[in-house]
Amino acid sequence: MKKLENLEQFKAWAKENAFIYPSSEIYGGFAAVYDYGHYGTLLKNNIQNAWIKSMVQDRNDVYILDSGIFMHPKTWVASGHVGGFSDVLVEDKKTHKRYRADHLIEEWFENKGEKVDMDKKTAEELADIIKTNNIKSPEGNDLTESRSFNLLVKSNMGTTDATFSDENVTYLRGETCQGIYLEYKNFVDTLRLKLPFGIAQVGKAFRNEIVARQFVFRTREFEQMEMQYFHKPEDKKELFEMWKQARMGWLVNELGISKENLRFKEHEKLIFYATAAFDIEYNFRTLGGFKEIEGIHDRGDYDLTQHAKFSGQTLDYFDQDTGTRLIPHIMETSVGLNRLVMMVLEEAYTEEDVVNAKGKKDIRIVLKIKKDLAPIKVAILPLSKKPELSAKSLEVQNILRKNFVTAYDETASIGKRYRRQDEVGTPYCVTVDFDTLNDNAVTVRDRDTMQQERINISELEAYLTEKFN
Ligand code: ATP
Numbered sequence: 001m002k003k004l005e006n007l008e009q010f011k012a013w014a015k016e017n018a019f020i021y022p023s024s025e026i027y028g029g030f031a032a033v034y035d036y037g038h039y040g041t042l043l044k045n046n047i048q049n050a051w052i053k054s055m056v057q058d059r060n061d062v063y064i065l066d067s068g069i070f071m072h073p074k075t076w077v078a079s080g081h082v083g084g085f086s087d088v089l090v091e092d093k094k095t096h097k098r099y100r101a102d103h104l105i106e107e108w109f110e111n112k113g114e115k116v117d118m119d120k121k122t123a124e125e126l127a128d129i130i131k132t133n134n135i136k137s138p139e140g141n142d143l144t145e146s147r148s149f150n151l152l153v154k155s156n157m158g159t160t161d162a163t164f165s166d167e168n169v170t171y172l173r174g175e176t177c178q179g180i181y182l183e184y185k186n187f188v189d190t191l192r193l194k195l196p197f198g199i200a201q202v203g204k205a206f207r208n209e210i211v212a213r214q215f216v217f218r219t220r221e222f223e224q225m226e227m228q229y230f231h232k233p234e235d236k237k238e239l240f241e242m243w244k245q246a247r248m249g250w251l252v253n254e255l256g257i258s259k260e261n262l263r264f265k266e267h268e269k270l271i272f273y274a275t276a277a278f279d280i281e282y283n284f285r286t287l288g289g290f291k292e293i294e295g296i297h298d299r300g301d302y303d304l305t306q307h308a309k310f311s312g313q314t315l316d317y318f319d320q321d322t323g324t325r326l327i328p329h330i331m332e333t334s335v336g337l338n339r340l341v342m343m344v345l346e347e348a349y350t351e352e353d354v355v356n357a358k359g360k361k362d363i364r365i366v367l368k369i370k371k372d373l374a375p376i377k378v379a380i381l382p383l384s385k386k387p388e389l390s391a392k393s394l395e396v397q398n399i400l401r402k403n404f405v406t407a408y409d410e411t412a413s414i415g416k417r418y419r420r421q422d423e424v425g426t427p428y429c430v431t432v433d434f435d436t437l438n439d440n441a442v443t444v445r446d447r448d449t450m451q452q453e454r455i456n457i458s459e460l461e462a463y464l465t466e467k468f469n
Helices: 007-016 038-057 074-078 101-111 123-132 177-191 233-253 302-311 337-348 387-400 414-423 457-468
Strands: 020-022 034-036 062-065 086-091 098-100 147-150 153-156 169-172 197-206 221-231 262-266 276-284 289-300 317-319 324-326 329-336 349-355 361-367 378-382 406-408 428-432 441-446 452-456
Touching (some): 007 020, 038 062, 038 197, 038 233, 062 177, 074 177, 101 123, 233 276, 233 289, 276 337, 329 337, 337 349, 387 406, 441 457
Parallel strands (some): 062 197, 378 406
Antiparallel strands (some): 276 289, 317 324
16 A cells, blocks of 8 residues: 655645645745645535534533634734744855754754754754854755744735834734634633633634745645633643643544554743643654644743733633632643644555456555545446436435535546545445436445445435444
8 A cells, every 4th residue: 555655746636636726826826825625625624623523512611712813913912923923044045045944953963863853942042053063055055144034924904004104014813822812801701601611713824934845734824723721720730631632532533543643742942931832743754754733732821911911901810719810821732724634635545456347457546534524425426427317316416415515427437436536535436327217226335445335215315324423
Protein backbone atom coordinates (compact mmCIF):
# COMPACT_ATOMS: atom_id res chain seq x y z
CA MET A 1 0.00 0.00 0.00
CA LYS A 2 1.39 3.36 -0.97
CA LYS A 3 0.68 6.75 0.58
CA LEU A 4 1.12 10.33 -0.58
CA GLU A 5 4.84 11.01 -0.77
CA ASN A 6 5.32 14.75 -1.11
CA LEU A 7 3.54 18.10 -1.22
CA GLU A 8 3.62 18.45 -5.00
CA GLN A 9 1.84 15.13 -5.42
CA PHE A 10 -0.59 16.03 -2.63
CA LYS A 11 -1.48 19.42 -4.16
CA ALA A 12 -1.98 17.99 -7.64
CA TRP A 13 -4.15 15.14 -6.33
CA ALA A 14 -6.26 17.44 -4.12
CA LYS A 15 -6.92 19.74 -7.08
CA GLU A 16 -7.64 16.95 -9.54
CA ASN A 17 -10.20 15.49 -7.14
CA ALA A 18 -12.05 18.71 -6.30
CA PHE A 19 -10.80 18.96 -2.71
CA ILE A 20 -8.54 22.01 -2.71
CA TYR A 21 -7.58 24.54 -5.39
CA PRO A 22 -4.90 27.24 -5.24
CA SER A 23 -6.58 30.64 -4.94
CA SER A 24 -7.09 33.05 -7.87
CA GLU A 25 -5.54 30.77 -10.48
CA ILE A 26 -7.00 32.71 -13.42
CA TYR A 27 -5.00 35.73 -12.21
CA GLY A 28 -1.82 33.74 -11.87
CA GLY A 29 -2.47 32.68 -8.28
CA PHE A 30 -2.39 34.34 -4.88
CA ALA A 31 0.18 33.01 -2.46
CA ALA A 32 -0.74 31.20 0.74
CA VAL A 33 -4.50 31.16 0.16
CA TYR A 34 -6.45 28.09 -0.96
CA ASP A 35 -10.05 27.48 -2.02
CA TYR A 36 -12.01 24.38 -1.10
CA GLY A 37 -13.86 22.58 -3.88
CA HIS A 38 -17.04 20.52 -3.66
CA TYR A 39 -15.55 17.54 -1.83
CA GLY A 40 -13.12 19.66 0.19
CA THR A 41 -15.90 21.89 1.50
CA LEU A 42 -18.12 18.95 2.42
CA LEU A 43 -15.21 17.28 4.20
CA LYS A 44 -14.23 20.46 6.05
CA ASN A 45 -17.84 20.98 7.17
CA ASN A 46 -18.03 17.38 8.41
CA ILE A 47 -14.87 17.82 10.50
CA GLN A 48 -16.15 21.13 11.84
CA ASN A 49 -19.52 19.60 12.74
CA ALA A 50 -17.84 16.67 14.47
CA TRP A 51 -15.80 19.13 16.58
CA ILE A 52 -18.87 21.20 17.50
CA LYS A 53 -20.75 18.02 18.37
CA SER A 54 -17.97 16.80 20.66
CA MET A 55 -17.77 20.19 22.37
CA VAL A 56 -21.41 21.25 22.62
CA GLN A 57 -23.81 18.38 21.97
CA ASP A 58 -21.87 15.71 23.84
CA ARG A 59 -21.15 17.86 26.93
CA ASN A 60 -23.06 20.01 29.40
CA ASP A 61 -20.36 22.57 30.10
CA VAL A 62 -19.38 24.07 26.73
CA TYR A 63 -21.34 26.78 24.88
CA ILE A 64 -20.87 28.16 21.39
CA LEU A 65 -20.18 31.64 20.04
CA ASP A 66 -19.87 33.25 16.62
CA SER A 67 -18.14 36.58 17.11
CA GLY A 68 -17.09 39.17 14.51
CA ILE A 69 -13.84 38.96 12.62
CA PHE A 70 -13.42 42.67 13.33
CA MET A 71 -13.18 43.67 16.96
CA HIS A 72 -12.39 46.89 18.75
CA PRO A 73 -8.74 47.60 17.86
CA LYS A 74 -7.86 47.93 21.56
CA THR A 75 -8.50 44.18 21.82
CA TRP A 76 -5.23 43.53 20.06
CA VAL A 77 -3.30 45.99 22.17
CA ALA A 78 -4.63 44.38 25.35
CA SER A 79 -3.88 40.88 24.10
CA GLY A 80 -0.28 41.81 23.37
CA HIS A 81 -0.57 41.18 19.62
CA VAL A 82 0.10 44.77 18.50
CA GLY A 83 3.25 44.87 20.59
CA GLY A 84 4.51 41.35 20.34
CA PHE A 85 2.74 39.03 17.88
CA SER A 86 5.67 38.61 15.60
CA ASP A 87 7.97 36.12 14.01
CA VAL A 88 11.63 36.77 13.36
CA LEU A 89 12.51 37.13 9.73
CA VAL A 90 15.82 36.82 7.88
CA GLU A 91 16.44 37.38 4.20
CA ASP A 92 18.83 35.68 1.80
CA LYS A 93 21.08 38.58 0.71
CA LYS A 94 21.30 37.26 -2.86
CA THR A 95 17.89 35.78 -3.70
CA HIS A 96 15.93 38.03 -1.30
CA LYS A 97 13.89 35.02 -0.24
CA ARG A 98 12.57 35.40 3.28
CA TYR A 99 12.72 32.80 6.00
CA ARG A 100 11.46 32.40 9.53
CA ALA A 101 14.69 32.51 11.52
CA ASP A 102 13.58 29.86 14.05
CA HIS A 103 12.65 27.36 11.33
CA LEU A 104 15.78 28.04 9.31
CA ILE A 105 18.00 27.39 12.33
CA GLU A 106 16.10 24.24 13.28
CA GLU A 107 16.49 22.86 9.74
CA TRP A 108 20.15 23.79 9.60
CA PHE A 109 20.86 21.81 12.77
CA GLU A 110 18.60 18.97 11.64
CA ASN A 111 20.69 18.58 8.48
CA LYS A 112 23.67 18.05 10.77
CA GLY A 113 21.72 15.41 12.70
CA GLU A 114 21.11 17.62 15.74
CA LYS A 115 17.73 18.48 17.22
CA VAL A 116 17.21 22.00 18.59
CA ASP A 117 14.06 23.88 19.60
CA MET A 118 13.97 27.58 18.71
CA ASP A 119 10.41 28.15 19.90
CA LYS A 120 9.86 31.53 21.65
CA LYS A 121 13.45 32.73 21.14
CA THR A 122 13.84 36.50 20.74
CA ALA A 123 15.17 38.20 17.60
CA GLU A 124 18.47 38.91 19.41
CA GLU A 125 18.87 35.31 20.55
CA LEU A 126 18.21 34.01 17.03
CA ALA A 127 20.59 36.57 15.49
CA ASP A 128 23.28 35.40 17.89
CA ILE A 129 22.79 31.74 17.00
CA ILE A 130 22.97 32.55 13.27
CA LYS A 131 26.19 34.50 13.77
CA THR A 132 27.93 32.06 16.09
CA ASN A 133 27.17 29.06 13.88
CA ASN A 134 27.71 30.93 10.62
CA ILE A 135 24.33 29.75 9.35
CA LYS A 136 23.57 30.41 5.68
CA SER A 137 20.36 30.34 3.64
CA PRO A 138 19.35 26.96 2.11
CA GLU A 139 20.94 28.23 -1.15
CA GLY A 140 24.20 28.79 0.73
CA ASN A 141 24.10 32.61 0.76
CA ASP A 142 24.62 35.11 3.57
CA LEU A 143 21.61 36.22 5.58
CA THR A 144 20.53 39.70 6.57
CA GLU A 145 20.20 40.76 10.21
CA SER A 146 17.12 39.17 11.72
CA ARG A 147 14.17 41.41 12.54
CA SER A 148 10.74 41.01 14.05
CA PHE A 149 7.76 41.07 11.73
CA ASN A 150 4.25 41.62 13.11
CA LEU A 151 1.79 39.01 11.88
CA LEU A 152 -1.46 40.95 12.34
CA VAL A 153 -3.24 41.79 9.09
CA LYS A 154 -4.28 45.44 9.11
CA SER A 155 -7.39 46.91 7.61
CA ASN A 156 -9.43 50.11 7.66
CA MET A 157 -13.13 50.43 8.32
CA GLY A 158 -15.61 53.29 7.93
CA THR A 159 -16.70 55.83 5.35
CA THR A 160 -14.89 59.07 6.13
CA ASP A 161 -11.46 60.23 4.97
CA ALA A 162 -10.25 59.81 8.54
CA THR A 163 -10.93 56.08 8.22
CA PHE A 164 -7.79 55.68 6.19
CA SER A 165 -5.50 57.46 8.60
CA ASP A 166 -3.09 55.41 10.67
CA GLU A 167 -5.07 56.05 13.85
CA ASN A 168 -8.07 54.26 12.41
CA VAL A 169 -6.47 50.96 11.71
CA THR A 170 -8.52 47.86 12.50
CA TYR A 171 -7.23 44.30 12.41
CA LEU A 172 -8.50 41.08 10.92
CA ARG A 173 -8.43 38.80 13.95
CA GLY A 174 -5.19 36.89 14.40
CA GLU A 175 -6.93 34.26 16.52
CA THR A 176 -10.57 33.50 17.28
CA CYS A 177 -10.21 33.23 21.07
CA GLN A 178 -10.09 37.00 21.63
CA GLY A 179 -13.76 37.16 20.61
CA ILE A 180 -14.47 34.63 23.35
CA TYR A 181 -12.76 36.75 26.04
CA LEU A 182 -14.75 39.80 24.96
CA GLU A 183 -18.05 37.91 25.27
CA TYR A 184 -17.20 36.04 28.48
CA LYS A 185 -19.22 38.45 30.65
CA ASN A 186 -22.31 38.29 28.43
CA PHE A 187 -22.18 34.50 28.51
CA VAL A 188 -21.94 34.41 32.31
CA ASP A 189 -24.78 36.91 32.69
CA THR A 190 -27.23 35.72 30.05
CA LEU A 191 -26.69 31.96 30.39
CA ARG A 192 -26.17 32.17 34.20
CA LEU A 193 -22.98 30.12 33.95
CA LYS A 194 -21.02 28.70 36.84
CA LEU A 195 -17.36 27.73 36.78
CA PRO A 196 -16.05 25.62 35.20
CA PHE A 197 -17.46 26.19 31.71
CA GLY A 198 -16.16 26.55 28.20
CA ILE A 199 -16.93 28.72 25.19
CA ALA A 200 -16.19 27.30 21.76
CA GLN A 201 -15.90 29.08 18.45
CA VAL A 202 -15.09 28.19 14.86
CA GLY A 203 -14.01 30.86 12.44
CA LYS A 204 -11.46 32.51 10.21
CA ALA A 205 -8.20 33.92 11.47
CA PHE A 206 -5.60 35.88 9.53
CA ARG A 207 -1.83 36.09 9.87
CA ASN A 208 0.83 37.59 7.67
CA GLU A 209 2.90 34.43 7.77
CA ILE A 210 6.45 35.06 6.56
CA VAL A 211 6.76 31.74 4.82
CA ALA A 212 3.71 29.88 3.66
CA ARG A 213 4.86 27.17 1.31
CA GLN A 214 3.34 24.17 3.04
CA PHE A 215 0.00 23.80 1.24
CA VAL A 216 -2.91 24.31 3.68
CA PHE A 217 -0.72 23.61 6.71
CA ARG A 218 0.28 27.24 6.87
CA THR A 219 -1.76 29.86 5.06
CA ARG A 220 -2.41 33.55 5.61
CA GLU A 221 -6.16 32.99 5.95
CA PHE A 222 -7.25 29.91 7.88
CA GLU A 223 -9.89 28.52 10.20
CA GLN A 224 -9.48 27.85 13.87
CA MET A 225 -11.65 25.84 16.19
CA GLU A 226 -10.94 27.12 19.68
CA MET A 227 -12.43 26.34 23.06
CA GLN A 228 -11.63 28.42 26.12
CA TYR A 229 -12.35 26.74 29.43
CA PHE A 230 -12.91 29.08 32.38
CA HIS A 231 -12.06 27.53 35.74
CA LYS A 232 -10.82 28.05 39.29
CA PRO A 233 -7.02 27.91 39.55
CA GLU A 234 -7.07 25.09 42.07
CA ASP A 235 -8.79 22.77 39.52
CA LYS A 236 -6.15 23.40 36.88
CA LYS A 237 -4.16 20.19 37.10
CA GLU A 238 -7.07 17.83 36.82
CA LEU A 239 -8.81 19.83 34.07
CA PHE A 240 -5.68 20.15 31.97
CA GLU A 241 -5.22 16.38 31.96
CA MET A 242 -8.91 15.91 31.16
CA TRP A 243 -8.66 18.18 28.10
CA LYS A 244 -5.42 16.59 26.91
CA GLN A 245 -7.02 13.17 26.92
CA ALA A 246 -10.31 14.42 25.45
CA ARG A 247 -8.59 16.07 22.51
CA MET A 248 -6.29 13.15 21.72
CA GLY A 249 -9.26 10.77 22.02
CA TRP A 250 -11.28 12.88 19.58
CA LEU A 251 -8.57 12.78 16.92
CA VAL A 252 -8.27 9.02 17.20
CA ASN A 253 -11.93 8.06 17.60
CA GLU A 254 -13.78 10.70 15.62
CA LEU A 255 -11.26 11.53 12.90
CA GLY A 256 -9.93 7.99 12.61
CA ILE A 257 -6.25 8.91 12.95
CA SER A 258 -3.93 6.10 14.01
CA LYS A 259 -2.32 6.53 17.43
CA GLU A 260 1.20 5.99 16.10
CA ASN A 261 0.86 9.06 13.89
CA LEU A 262 -0.02 11.36 16.80
CA ARG A 263 2.00 12.52 19.80
CA PHE A 264 2.05 15.13 22.52
CA LYS A 265 4.88 17.60 22.61
CA GLU A 266 5.43 19.69 25.69
CA HIS A 267 6.62 23.25 25.08
CA GLU A 268 10.18 23.65 26.29
CA LYS A 269 9.80 27.36 26.89
CA LEU A 270 6.50 28.83 28.01
CA ILE A 271 5.16 32.24 27.03
CA PHE A 272 5.39 34.40 30.20
CA TYR A 273 1.74 34.07 31.29
CA ALA A 274 1.30 30.35 30.55
CA THR A 275 1.67 27.66 33.18
CA ALA A 276 1.42 24.56 30.98
CA ALA A 277 1.45 24.03 27.21
CA PHE A 278 1.34 20.94 25.04
CA ASP A 279 0.93 20.55 21.31
CA ILE A 280 -0.56 17.58 19.58
CA GLU A 281 1.52 16.74 16.54
CA TYR A 282 0.71 14.62 13.49
CA ASN A 283 3.34 12.77 11.52
CA PHE A 284 2.90 14.38 8.08
CA ARG A 285 4.83 12.33 5.52
CA THR A 286 4.43 15.16 3.04
CA LEU A 287 5.97 17.69 5.44
CA GLY A 288 8.78 15.42 6.55
CA GLY A 289 7.64 14.48 10.05
CA PHE A 290 5.70 15.46 13.16
CA LYS A 291 4.12 18.93 13.00
CA GLU A 292 1.70 20.79 15.29
CA ILE A 293 -2.01 20.51 14.60
CA GLU A 294 -3.42 21.56 17.96
CA GLY A 295 -2.35 23.43 21.06
CA ILE A 296 -3.58 22.82 24.61
CA HIS A 297 -2.50 25.72 26.77
CA ASP A 298 -3.11 26.91 30.26
CA ARG A 299 -3.24 30.70 29.97
CA GLY A 300 -3.76 31.54 33.63
CA ASP A 301 -5.72 34.73 34.32
CA TYR A 302 -3.75 36.76 31.76
CA ASP A 303 -6.49 37.29 29.17
CA LEU A 304 -9.28 38.48 31.43
CA THR A 305 -6.88 40.58 33.50
CA GLN A 306 -5.60 42.34 30.37
CA HIS A 307 -9.06 43.00 28.95
CA ALA A 308 -10.29 44.26 32.34
CA LYS A 309 -7.33 46.62 32.50
CA PHE A 310 -7.67 47.98 28.96
CA SER A 311 -11.48 48.23 28.95
CA GLY A 312 -11.84 49.55 32.49
CA GLN A 313 -14.57 46.95 33.11
CA THR A 314 -14.79 44.44 35.91
CA LEU A 315 -14.42 40.96 34.52
CA ASP A 316 -14.26 39.02 37.75
CA TYR A 317 -16.62 36.27 38.74
CA PHE A 318 -18.67 36.00 41.92
CA ASP A 319 -18.37 32.56 43.44
CA GLN A 320 -21.69 31.94 45.21
CA ASP A 321 -20.33 28.89 47.03
CA THR A 322 -17.61 30.80 48.84
CA GLY A 323 -18.96 34.34 48.59
CA THR A 324 -15.69 35.55 47.02
CA ARG A 325 -14.71 37.16 43.75
CA LEU A 326 -12.02 35.88 41.40
CA ILE A 327 -10.69 36.28 37.88
CA PRO A 328 -11.27 32.87 36.28
CA HIS A 329 -8.26 31.12 34.81
CA ILE A 330 -8.45 29.90 31.24
CA MET A 331 -7.18 26.84 29.45
CA GLU A 332 -7.61 26.52 25.74
CA THR A 333 -7.72 23.89 23.09
CA SER A 334 -6.91 25.42 19.74
CA VAL A 335 -6.88 23.48 16.50
CA GLY A 336 -6.57 24.48 12.85
CA LEU A 337 -9.43 23.15 10.75
CA ASN A 338 -7.38 23.29 7.55
CA ARG A 339 -4.54 21.33 9.15
CA LEU A 340 -7.12 18.71 10.14
CA VAL A 341 -8.41 18.48 6.56
CA MET A 342 -4.84 17.98 5.38
CA MET A 343 -4.17 15.38 8.07
CA VAL A 344 -7.37 13.42 7.37
CA LEU A 345 -6.66 13.35 3.61
CA GLU A 346 -3.05 12.31 4.08
CA GLU A 347 -3.96 9.60 6.58
CA ALA A 348 -6.76 8.19 4.41
CA TYR A 349 -5.09 8.28 0.98
CA THR A 350 -4.12 4.75 -0.02
CA GLU A 351 -2.91 3.18 -3.24
CA GLU A 352 -3.77 -0.52 -3.46
CA ASP A 353 -2.53 -3.12 -5.91
CA VAL A 354 -5.56 -4.76 -7.50
CA VAL A 355 -6.44 -6.85 -10.50
CA ASN A 356 -8.90 -5.11 -12.81
CA ALA A 357 -11.92 -6.52 -14.67
CA LYS A 358 -9.69 -7.54 -17.59
CA GLY A 359 -7.42 -9.53 -15.25
CA LYS A 360 -4.60 -6.96 -15.48
CA LYS A 361 -2.61 -5.58 -12.53
CA ASP A 362 -3.80 -2.14 -11.60
CA ILE A 363 -3.61 0.46 -8.86
CA ARG A 364 -6.71 1.54 -6.99
CA ILE A 365 -6.56 4.89 -5.18
CA VAL A 366 -8.99 4.79 -2.31
CA LEU A 367 -9.61 7.35 0.38
CA LYS A 368 -10.10 5.24 3.50
CA ILE A 369 -11.78 7.99 5.39
CA LYS A 370 -14.18 7.41 8.31
CA LYS A 371 -17.66 6.99 6.85
CA ASP A 372 -19.07 9.88 8.91
CA LEU A 373 -16.50 12.25 7.43
CA ALA A 374 -16.87 11.17 3.80
CA PRO A 375 -17.97 14.11 1.61
CA ILE A 376 -20.41 11.91 -0.32
CA LYS A 377 -22.12 9.09 1.54
CA VAL A 378 -23.79 7.27 -1.33
CA ALA A 379 -23.27 7.50 -5.11
CA ILE A 380 -26.06 6.40 -7.41
CA LEU A 381 -24.79 4.96 -10.66
CA PRO A 382 -27.08 3.73 -13.43
CA LEU A 383 -25.37 0.94 -15.36
CA SER A 384 -26.01 2.75 -18.63
CA LYS A 385 -27.42 6.05 -19.84
CA LYS A 386 -30.68 4.45 -21.06
CA PRO A 387 -33.60 6.75 -20.08
CA GLU A 388 -35.43 4.01 -18.15
CA LEU A 389 -32.33 3.41 -15.98
CA SER A 390 -31.78 7.15 -15.44
CA ALA A 391 -35.38 7.57 -14.34
CA LYS A 392 -35.19 4.66 -11.90
CA SER A 393 -31.83 5.88 -10.57
CA LEU A 394 -33.15 9.37 -9.90
CA GLU A 395 -36.07 7.78 -8.06
CA VAL A 396 -33.60 5.90 -5.86
CA GLN A 397 -31.56 9.06 -5.33
CA ASN A 398 -34.65 10.96 -4.22
CA ILE A 399 -35.33 8.36 -1.56
CA LEU A 400 -31.76 8.50 -0.24
CA ARG A 401 -31.01 12.22 -0.45
CA LYS A 402 -33.37 12.99 2.44
CA ASN A 403 -30.85 11.47 4.84
CA PHE A 404 -27.60 11.15 2.92
CA VAL A 405 -25.39 13.43 0.86
CA THR A 406 -25.56 11.71 -2.51
CA ALA A 407 -23.96 12.01 -5.93
CA TYR A 408 -25.34 10.94 -9.29
CA ASP A 409 -23.01 9.89 -12.07
CA GLU A 410 -23.85 8.31 -15.41
CA THR A 411 -20.74 9.18 -17.40
CA ALA A 412 -17.96 6.69 -18.29
CA SER A 413 -17.82 2.96 -17.62
CA ILE A 414 -19.09 1.59 -14.33
CA GLY A 415 -15.55 0.53 -13.34
CA LYS A 416 -14.23 4.05 -13.86
CA ARG A 417 -17.13 5.51 -11.88
CA TYR A 418 -16.46 3.17 -8.95
CA ARG A 419 -12.85 4.33 -8.97
CA ARG A 420 -13.84 7.98 -8.96
CA GLN A 421 -15.98 7.42 -5.90
CA ASP A 422 -13.25 5.36 -4.19
CA GLU A 423 -10.79 8.20 -4.70
CA VAL A 424 -13.01 10.74 -2.93
CA GLY A 425 -13.92 8.28 -0.18
CA THR A 426 -17.59 7.51 -0.94
CA PRO A 427 -18.41 4.53 1.31
CA TYR A 428 -21.23 3.07 -0.83
CA CYS A 429 -22.12 2.98 -4.51
CA VAL A 430 -25.61 1.93 -5.55
CA THR A 431 -25.88 0.55 -9.07
CA VAL A 432 -29.17 0.45 -10.92
CA ASP A 433 -29.19 -2.10 -13.78
CA PHE A 434 -31.71 -3.68 -16.12
CA ASP A 435 -32.70 -6.33 -13.55
CA THR A 436 -33.70 -3.49 -11.23
CA LEU A 437 -36.59 -2.71 -13.56
CA ASN A 438 -37.96 -6.21 -12.90
CA ASP A 439 -36.91 -7.12 -9.34
CA ASN A 440 -36.81 -3.61 -7.80
CA ALA A 441 -33.37 -4.42 -6.33
CA VAL A 442 -30.02 -2.63 -6.68
CA THR A 443 -26.39 -3.58 -6.16
CA VAL A 444 -24.64 -1.92 -3.23
CA ARG A 445 -20.84 -1.88 -3.39
CA ASP A 446 -18.67 -1.32 -0.33
CA ARG A 447 -15.67 1.03 -0.82
CA ASP A 448 -13.24 -0.87 1.39
CA THR A 449 -14.06 -4.52 0.67
CA MET A 450 -15.37 -3.92 -2.89
CA GLN A 451 -17.97 -6.58 -2.04
CA GLN A 452 -21.35 -6.22 -3.70
CA GLU A 453 -24.73 -7.03 -2.25
CA ARG A 454 -28.16 -7.10 -3.86
CA ILE A 455 -30.70 -5.09 -1.83
CA ASN A 456 -34.36 -4.39 -2.48
CA ILE A 457 -35.07 -0.67 -2.96
CA SER A 458 -37.75 -0.80 -0.28
CA GLU A 459 -35.06 -1.85 2.24
CA LEU A 460 -32.21 0.29 0.90
CA GLU A 461 -32.57 3.28 3.18
CA ALA A 462 -32.75 1.13 6.34
CA TYR A 463 -29.83 -1.00 5.11
CA LEU A 464 -27.60 2.05 4.57
CA THR A 465 -28.70 3.72 7.83
CA GLU A 466 -27.60 0.62 9.68
CA LYS A 467 -24.27 0.61 7.84
CA PHE A 468 -23.60 4.21 8.92
CA ASN A 469 -24.48 3.46 12.50
P1 ATP B 1 2.85 27.51 14.36
O1 ATP B 1 3.88 27.33 15.44
O2 ATP B 1 2.72 26.33 13.45
O3 ATP B 1 2.97 28.82 13.63
P2 ATP B 1 1.14 28.51 16.38
O4 ATP B 1 1.75 27.89 17.57
O5 ATP B 1 1.40 29.93 16.05
O6 ATP B 1 1.44 27.60 15.09
P3 ATP B 1 -1.43 28.85 17.50
O7 ATP B 1 -1.33 30.31 17.54
O8 ATP B 1 -1.31 28.09 18.78
O9 ATP B 1 -0.41 28.28 16.42
O10 ATP B 1 -2.78 28.46 16.74
C1 ATP B 1 -3.52 27.30 17.05
C2 ATP B 1 -3.71 26.42 15.84
O11 ATP B 1 -4.12 27.17 14.70
C3 ATP B 1 -2.45 25.71 15.39
O12 ATP B 1 -2.22 24.53 16.14
C4 ATP B 1 -2.75 25.42 13.95
O13 ATP B 1 -3.50 24.22 13.82
C5 ATP B 1 -3.61 26.57 13.52
N1 ATP B 1 -2.81 27.54 12.76
C6 ATP B 1 -2.01 28.51 13.25
N2 ATP B 1 -1.45 29.22 12.27
C7 ATP B 1 -1.91 28.69 11.10
C8 ATP B 1 -1.71 29.00 9.72
N3 ATP B 1 -0.94 30.01 9.34
N4 ATP B 1 -2.33 28.25 8.79
C9 ATP B 1 -3.14 27.22 9.16
N5 ATP B 1 -3.38 26.90 10.44
C10 ATP B 1 -2.78 27.60 11.41
